[in-house]
Amino acid sequence: MEWKVYNYTVEFSELRGGFVSRPMINLTIIGAKKSYNCFSLIDSGTDSTMINADFAELLGIDESKCRKVKVGSVEELTRNGFASEIKFKVEGFEEEFKTNIIFLKDMPTAGLLGQIDFFENFKIRFEKRDKKFYLQREKN
Amino acid sequence: MKKNSDLTKILNKSHEKKWVALSPNRSKVLGVSDNLAELSNKVNNKDAVYMKVLPSDTSFHF
Numbered sequence: 001m002e003w004k005v006y007n008y009t010v011e012f013s014e015l016r017g018g019f020v021s022r023p024m025i026n027l028t029i030i031g032a033k034k035s036y037n038c039f040s041l042i043d044s045g046t047d048s049t050m051i052n053a054d055f056a057e058l059l060g061i062d063e064s065k066c067r068k069v070k071v072g073s074v075e076e077l078t079r080n081g082f083a084s085e086i087k088f089k090v091e092g093f094e095e096e097f098k099t100n101i102i103f104l105k106d107m108p109t110a111g112l113l114g115q116i117d118f119f120e121n122f123k124i125r126f127e128k129r130d131k132k133f134y135l136q137r138e139k140n
Numbered sequence: 141m142k143k144n145s146d147l148t149k150i151l152n153k154s155h156e157k158k159w160v161a162l163s164p165n166r167s168k169v170l171g172v173s174d175n176l177a178e179l180s181n182k183v184n185n186k187d188a189v190y191m192k193v194l195p196s197d198t199s200f201h202f
Binding site: 012020026035037045074107 | 145146148151152153157159162164166175176177186187188191193194195196197198199200201
């Protein structure tokens with residue numbers, strides 16, 4: 001299978017040289033009636049894929065009917081998210097995936113693509129020096 | 141479709157901590173809002189790419 005190549009996304013940063021580059025990719029979240037494109041960060045330190053809960057509202061997902069999930073971070077804080085089964089597609093690939101995604105309120109970003117779903121389904125090669133990363137579909 | 145990867149050309153301080161809708165090739169900002177649902181209604185473009193812009197003065201871990 002071929003590797004697909006993507007550019008790191010460059011944004012302003014006041015912290016280091018004026019710029020920061022991050023491995024970001026578009027995730028199309030497929031709802032019952034509509035689909036939405038969620039520009040997400042690939043994050044190997046995240047367990048499950050997490051999407052900002054604002055997307056749940058767009059998709060018509062009723063939080064009260066979803067399973068509650070504890071979400072922890074390095075600060076040892078624990079917050080509550082909620083899980084719902086959705087379908088999604090990854091930029092550059094036609095295949096649809098079905099999974100339980102965790103929706104989390106007040107995330108500073110749109111989405112985090114973690115070990116479950118993303119890293120388990122794709123080989124990922126980061127080449128930060130060249131500001132490029134590569135994906136290859138990995139079937140079990 | 142060639143995608144723009146340099147968002148410094150289109151995003152600035154005013155977009156930080158807000159939702160933005162980008163054109164499908166990510167070369168233009170179609171709209172900005174504090175509220176994703178409002179933004180989606182305003183932009184009304186099924187191919188728009190939504191992102192939340194991180195503040196530039198913060199180092200993030202997730």
